[in-house]
Amino acid sequence: MRPPGGTGCHPCGQALGAVKRRRKAKIGAHVMAAGLGGRQAHRPVQRCVYGRARSVPACGACGEEFVMAPIGLTPGNDASGAVQETALRDGFVVCHGRLGDWARAAAGPSAPGLLGADWPRYLATREPAARARLLGSRLLLRRAVAAVSGVAPDRVRLGRDGWGRPVVHEPAGLDAGISHTAGVLVVGVALGRRIGVDVEARQRPLLAPGLAERFCHAEELAELRELPSGERNARLVRLWTLKEAYAKALGVGLAYDFRLLRPRPEPHGEGWVLGRISAEWRLRCDGVERFLVASALGPQRQAQQTSQ
Structure with missing residues (x-):
């Protein structure tokens, strides 16, 4: 499975031939060079997401959905359309951003509401870098969850389980993951399945x-x-x-x-x-x-x- 602009065969092992995928093409505009015989190799399948039926492209041989590379986000750009489109098509989306950008955007009076139950943890954290990671990662995750679900960011409720793993309390039906290193934040959001x-x-x-x-x-x-x-x-x-x-x-x-x-x-x-x-x-x-x-x-x- 290749990112937009690349070519490759589907990993189910079927002889699907070369699939050319263009970054600006509509979903499903796949050109088959050889294989199972034309457009049936990549057919849309129906999935019910938030009460609405959605058509997503999948491999006609095994039914597995296509996967896209991570999407870069900044606090100032609105890429919610691309995030939602990818999540509805692939069943999940991975986004990344710069820690400094998201930590600065998260600082301020809205921080307690953003962190929720993690606010006492934030106050107890003395290291500025750790505080920045906590704030920035939660804001990036909230933005990604809001984009996937189509709700306003302030309606997203996040928390942690007993292992410290992020949990999406609202909206329901989503799973999430967070990672960070050297000034980079990464979050993942999945529909109806686990993601790390x-x-x-x-x-x-x-x-x-x-x-x-x-x-x-x-x-x-x-x-x-x-x-x-x-x-x-x-x-x-x-x-x-x-x-x-x-x-x-x-x-x-x-x-x-x-x-x-x-x-x-x-x-x-x-x-x-x-x-x-x-x-x-x-x-x-x-x-x-x-x-x-x-x-x-x-x-x-x-x-x-x-x-x-």
């Missing part, structure tokens, strides 16, 4: 002796030894970011034993899968400037309940 996000600097040093053995699967360690030395750190950063996004989606974070996870690239796309341990989960890792942004998307909750 993580952001790391591409050049984060992870080649310290013994560190890879603490979070890599045995097969990953063997593959690392076969890589040229100049490529090993980049592989480690990508693996760490993918695994942490998944652990954050579960709500356990670093308490999870990352050595049990073995993310593998999908055969014909840019997504990642976890195999038997979590067969229905889909992961993705995108480059945003000098950072990597990973997202982990769980199965539809309705499908989970049906299978049980």
Whole structure:
């Protein structure tokens, strides 16, 4: 699955051929070079979102929706249309922004209402950088949730669960994730399924002796030894970011034993899968400037309940 302007096959493994996607084209304007035979390969499917039926493009072979790269947001620009369109089409959206911009926009008399139950935590936090992260990330998440749901930002109610994971109390039916590093904020919002996000600097040093053995699967360690030395750190950063996004989606974070996870690239796309341990989960890792942004998307909750 490629971002707008790229080409590629759908990761379900079907021979869909080359799909040219244009950034300004309408959804569904896919040109097939070869494969299942014309436009039926990418058909719209109906999903009920906030009481209204929506048509979203999906793979005609497996029914999986297309996925887009993270959307950059600033407090001053209104990208709510693009955010909502992406969420309704793909089932989720990932947004990123600069910490300084969002922290400044969140400061002021509205901060207690923005943080809600986290306001005492904010007052107890002495470090200015930690306060800025708390304020900025909540404002960015509230803006993303409002855009996805189509409600006014002041109607969004956020909180945290017992693990410290963000919770969307209002509007109902949404899941959320937050991550930050080195002045960058990332949030994810999903419709009816779990989502986790993580952001790391591409050049984060992870080649310290013994560190890879603490979070890599045995097969990953063997593959690392076969890589040229100049490529090993980049592989480690990508693996760490993918695994942490998944652990954050579960709500356990670093308490999870990352050595049990073995993310593998999908055969014909840019997504990642976890195999038997979590067969229905889909992961993705995108480059945003000098950072990597990973997202982990769980199965539809309705499908989970049906299978049980």
